[in-house]
Amino acid sequence: MIQLSDLTKDYGTTLAVNKLSLKVAAGEIYGFIGPNGAGKTTTIRMMGGILAPTSGKIIIGGMDMSKHPVEGKKIIGFVPDRPFLYEKLTGMEFLRFCSDLYDVDRDLFPEKAINLLQQFALWDWADELIEAYSHGMKQRLIIAAALLHEPKVLIIDEPMVGLDPEAVHMVKDILKELAARETTVFVSTHTLSIAEDLCHRIGMIHKGALLAEGNIDELKNIAKLGEARLEEVFLTIIKENSFI
Numbered sequence: 001m002i003q004l005s006d007l008t009k010d011y012g013t014t015l016a017v018n019k020l021s022l023k024v025a026a027g028e029i030y031g032f033i034g035p036n037g038a039g040k041t042t043t044i045r046m047m048g049g050i051l052a053p054t055s056g057k058i059i060i061g062g063m064d065m066s067k068h069p070v071e072g073k074k075i076i077g078f079v080p081d082r083p084f085l086y087e088k089l090t091g092m093e094f095l096r097f098c099s100d101l102y103d104v105d106r107d108l109f110p111e112k113a114i115n116l117l118q119q120f121a122l123w124d125w126a127d128e129l130i131e132a133y134s135h136g137m138k139q140r141l142i143i144a145a146a147l148l149h150e151p152k153v154l155i156i157d158e159p160m161v162g163l164d165p166e167a168v169h170m171v172k173d174i175l176k177e178l179a180a181r182e183t184t185v186f187v188s189t190h191t192l193s194i195a196e197d198l199c200h201r202i203g204m205i206h207k208g209a210l211l212a213e214g215n216i217d218e219l220k221n222i223a224k225l226g227e228a229r230l231e232e233v234f235l236t237i238i239k240e241n242s243f244i
Contacts, residue, residue: 001026001153001184002047007056009042009208016042018208019056024201026152027182029175031199033189033234039208040188041081044157047186048078061152074102077146081157081188083138087131091122091141094130095148102149109148116144119174121167135162143171153184160191172198196230204237211241 002024009017017039024030034040045051047058049069058065063072086094095113104112117123120140130138139162146154154175160168175185175198189195195202196216203213212222220228223236 001061002186003057003059005057005059007043007046007058008054009046009051010054016208017046020205020208020210022203022210022213024184024186026184027179028201029179029185029187029199031187031189031195031202032205033192033195033202034205035238038205040205041157043205044155044186044188045080047155048076048080049073050080074149075152077149077151077154079143079146079154079156079159083142085130085138085142088129090127090129091117091133092126094141095145098145099148104149112148116147120144121170136164136167139163140167140171151183153186154178156185156187158189159187160189160194168194192230192234202230204234206238206241212237
């Protein structure tokens with residue numbers, strides 16, 4: 001469902017992403033982890049069509065994003081690390097705005113919006129201005145908005161930032177349900193315990209390059225660690241490749 005081939009972003013003074021190649025299957029939750037400045041957000045912005053790559057290919061749902069950007073974006077739900085919300089709109093009005101961007105059937109919108117607001121525990125705030133929402137509520141609203149058009153691929157940068165434990169549990173369950181229905185989820189996070197619990201496979205990026213990839217057991221083998229948490233595995237692999 002997602003294929004990145006030799007994806008590169010060179011700013012001239014900084015090589016942010018360096019010939020990154022990976023594949024993510026339908027229904028898979030793929031975790032993307034790395035230190036600050038590793039190239040995670042740049043990669044996600046290129047996948048979402050916010051940035052143009054210097055070279056390489058992004059294939060999503062069989063479509064080359066450089067040749068079919070509009071068609072490709074129609075099957076993507078995109079949640080950036082710093083989402084912009086029109087805070088003078090109510091939660092329901094914001095969902096209406098997003099549904100119009102994705103040409104969601106107007107007859108189907110009310111049911112979709114109500115279901116999502118209830119699912120993300122926002123129904124009681126549906127008619128309140130977004131400026132009155134907490135940070136966690138805004139985060140839940142932007143994820144709900146990204147699901148209105150029932151995307152085949154959900155790309156999320158740091159989805160759990162600002163969420164309390166109950167909301168984290170809620171979002172994890174929703175992402176697992178989406179994957180069970182064959183939605184592909186590509187998630188970048190600094191919270192390694194969440195990646196360990198949520199993701200089928202994990203890719204580790206450092207200085208723009210993919211260092212290691214696999215499920216938890218495969219990553220432990222790469223790090224030559226028998227019983228270890230993802231944090232220890234991550235630090236070991238990063239240390240071993242610090243010369244890059």
